[in-house]
Amino acid sequence: MLQKLYDWVDERVDITPLWRDIADHEVPEHVNPAHHFSAFVYCFGGLTFFITVIQVLSGMFLTMYYVPDIENAWKSVKYLQMQVAYGQIVRGMHHWGASLVIVMMFLHTLRVFFQGAYKKPRELNWVVGVLIFFVMLGLGFTGYLLPWDNKAFFATQVGLQIAEQTPLIGTELKTLLAGDPKIIGAQTLTRFFAIHVFFLPAALFGLMGAHFVMIRKQGISGPL
Template identity: 75%
Template sequence: MLRKIYDWLDHRLDITPMWRGLADHEVPEHVNPAHYFSAFIYCFGGLTFFIVVIQILSGMFLTMYYVPDIVHAHASVKYLQNEVAFGQIVRGMHHWGASVAIVMLFLHTLRVFFTGAYKHPREFNWVIGILLFFVMLGLGFTGYLLPWDNKAYFATKVGVEIAASVPVIGPYIASFLLGGDIVGARTLARFFALHVFFLPALLLGLLGVHFFLIRRQGISGPL
């Protein structure tokens, strides 16, 4: 049945050359699983992307139940955890996945740096990778406030105060994040919009450029 559907689509859209071009792409010898250590350190980028996909899928599930206002936010999270089937598992995956994604991205960045993969002709992709790192930190920071409990409130307050200490532009950053003078309803609304719409869109755009450049320039050489 699946074969018939695939043949029907392939006959009309000619999809075989598209996925063949991706699946048949050769990788350097030093990334071969036979070279255990080298293959291991070169897998951090792929694992990071896998975790990001899990974050996106679990986040889509969470937004079906989350209510982004200060009256119902915490109650909606409790309902998700205690009443929705598998809700506690999905939220746990999203919560811990955020930390794991940043750790894996940090390890990937270290691998790129210590193997010199940021050098010519991959300088621009290095910049894209650094931007991706900051976007991931932004996603972690904005998502932390959404449960709207005491820990999230005071952690966000401290984070905004740190941002406000940045020379020249600090007060403007803090004002943008708060949406006012205190951590309140506008702050929660802005963090939700940033976490669900703006930062994911930026993340996907940067990932697209990142993968395009990897495809165009290839994987960097051995240690």
């Protein structure tokens, strides 16, 4: 049945050359754990991508129940945890995954740095990777406020005060994020939700696409 479906699609859009090109791509010997014990350090990038996929899927599920409104935000989170089947598990995956993805990205960045994989011809890929790191930090920061509890409120207040200390554009940056330069309220929650769900994911997908294209062109870097 699946073969017939595949043949039907392949006859119309010719997908075989695409996946064969991906499947036939050779993996360097130094990233094969069967040959080199140290090859595990090359797994951090893949693990980061895997956790990112989990974050996207779990986040899509959470947005089906979340209400970005100061009157209903916490109520919707509580309903998700208490009433929705497997809601507590999915929210837990998203919550802990937000920390784990940063850890994996940090380890991946360390591997790239100490093995000199940021050098020619991979300088641009290093810059893109650093930008991805900052986008991930932004996702963590904006997502922290969304449950709208005391911990999230005061942590965001501290974060906005730090943003306000940015030279030249600090006040404007805080106003852009919070909506109101004086209080954290309904506009802040709405803006954080929009940034977390729309703006930063769009930037993340674009940067990751560029990252993968360059990895494909340049190959996986080798050890020093």
